[in-house]
Amino acid sequence: MITINGLNKIYTNGTKAVDQLSLQINEREILALLGPNGAGKSSTIKILTTLSGFDDGEVTVAGYDIDREPEKVRQSIGYVAQETGVDYFLTGRENLELQGHLYRMKKPEIKSRIEELGQYFEIADVLDNLVSSYSGGMRRKLDIATALIHRPKILFLDEPTLGLDTQSRQSLWKYIRKLNDELGLTILLTTHYLEEADKLSNRVAIIDKGHIKVIDKPDALKDDISGDVVSLQFQDPQNKNDIVNAMRSNDFVMDTMWEKDKLHLYVSNGATSIPRLIENCNEIKADVINVSYQRPTLDDVFIKYTGSSIDATEEGEEKWWEKWAGKGGGGMWAKKWQQANAESEDDAKVWTTEEAEEWHKNKNWSKEEAAEWNDNKQWTAEESAAWHAEQKNEAKTDTKEASGIDNPSDDKELTKEASEDWHKNKEWSQEEAAQWNQNKQWSAEESAAWHSDKDDSQSAKKKKQDSETSWPKNN
Amino acid sequence: MLADTWYLFNKYVKISMRMPLWSLFSLIQPLLWLFIFGALFNNFATLPGFPADTYIDYFVPGVLIMTVLFGSSWAGVSLLREISAGTVDKMLVSPASRTAIVLSRVLHSAVQAVIQAFIVLVAAWLMGANTNFNPVYIFMAMFVILLLGIAFAALSNGLAIKLQREEPLVIMGNLMTLPLMFFSSAMVPEQFMPNWIHAIGSFNPIEYATSAVRAALSTTPDFHAFSIGFGVTLLFAVGTLYWAISAFKSIQD
Incomplete structure (x- = not known):
């Protein structure tokens, strides 16, 4: 016609x-x-x-x-x-x-x-x-x-x-x-x-x-592409030829086509070929940021024959802030956006104190982590005092618990020797000693011996006190 | 070709009839001139050697010419609009005569100019202008006006095709009409003109159209002056029309 x-x-x-x-x-x-x-x-x-x-x-x-x-x-x-x-x-x-x-x-x-x-x-x-x-x-x-x-x-x-x-x-x-x-x-x-x-x-x-x-015919065109289309999107691909060569080393890759930072691969079977393709990318250290896989469409036919997607030719490709920066306007905002973009990619998040606290609470610390943290931490006086107070209480409950388990007199029939040995070795705290004194039924000899000891120490103490208090007067 | 011209001409008439207000609007300007210039230059007539009793008697043929000039010189603008709307392409893919497409447009704006000129003439009569209102002479004058309308509409259409854009077309329209009018005896009798303006005027088609209309509407019609003016205007109209049609045919390349 x-x-x-x-x-x-x-x-x-x-x-x-x-x-x-x-x-x-x-x-x-x-x-x-x-x-x-x-x-x-x-x-x-x-x-x-x-x-x-x-x-x-x-x-x-x-x-x-x-x-x-x-x-x-x-x-x-x-x-x-x-x-x-x-x-x-x-x-x-x-x-x-x-x-x-x-x-x-x-x-x-x-x-x-x-x-x-x-x-x-x-x-x-x-x-x-x-x-x-x-x-x-x-x-x-x-x-x-x-x-x-x-x-x-x-x-x-x-x-x-x-x-x-x-x-x-x-x-x-x-x-x-x-x-x-x-x-x-x-x-x-x-x-x-x-x-x-x-x-x-x-x-x-x-x-x-x-x-x-x-x-x-539309279907024939799609069939001609045969198989599937795997699209790999790269992080800033510099060495496009190397990437293509690496991909082409697989015999299931039938055709390749670049579209900006995306590489479209025409492969015989998409699902099974993806792991191999990713491996190839890792070998040559090409940074794949996105993988997609689909049955061929007319757009793939179009890309195959013209080298660009039909939609890409219709719209601008730049991000708006890039365009803006390129025109010399609004540089400050453009920089901010680029920075924000770069930071999120580096995983360098800026924490608010609330977020940080929340995160610390939920975290299960390993000993090493905690130690490292303590070393690095600069304590304020308040924090330090609060921590020490807490630590004391903890120590108390610890010793109580320990005495509960270790104190043999509670649940053990001690031999006399064992008991005496234990008493000698034990370092008594004052409270313990007082409590022990109250509970002890003193024998006469023990009492006399203790009193004579006591007097000695008391007179010695008194002498020392006198000399200490009088000394400044002589001065 | 004639049938195509007729159908297309009908289309433009229909469109004009659907916006009568707009057509009336373009009448305001020449009516204002008739009124303002008539009053402004009234004392001119007392000068020795002035060829008419009052200024308005002298000015009526001039204002008729101005009506045509300012009515037809924008005809090309609507052609550009039709081109961008796609209706011109629609005509061009049909077997319609290409000459008919231009001719119908040009005729439409020329006829519109004649109708406007006629209304202005009636207004002049109401204002008491002393001109020749004999139907035969009015017909003769209107025929010259039709030819001048054809010429300027053709010029504007041809320029529209050559320039392709509205802005330069409007500038060219202004450039064409105003100087040409002042280089003619439409407003000022030739006896009062500097020699050099008068000399340029003898190459000015508007000068010939003005003198033809003046000769026809004079209380003492001058057939000799009329036929010279008429002949030149006819040549001018045929020439510009031919140019516009060939410009239009070149669109396709």
């Missing part, structure tokens, strides 16, 4: 919009030209619809040479542009009528065709309203209807669902499929929505830099 051979188009500003493009579109098929903005989709469509000239190549549309018989080409095609090609200040019917007249149709023919199209696209009720009151989806439908007024064989749709909400988009897909099924229209559509190309078209042609990279 459409044959393109070696088509070239260079704009006057030197941009090569179409570069040696060749394409064959069969009767009754829906072909999607898939590519990012500026890939040459619209330029190609404009040439095919006679809207734009070309520099070189051979193009026939509906069997007519586009250069020699543009009038006949125009009669056999319908075109829906990216912009809504309907007049806002006319009603839907007036738009359709005008289009019918421009295609040299007779009045009664136009009238019956408008009824038909109004019903087909379910816009019959609103045909007499001004287009400016239509919703986006309705406007699109009217736009397609005006393109079909003269019963063309081929319909060109340039980004037909651009700017429509999901619901209108899906409803429009339904109509496009119906036009192909029921009316046998050959449809060439351009899109940068993968889903649209996947669901709608019989064949997809991936176009990049004005050239068709690959063309096949």
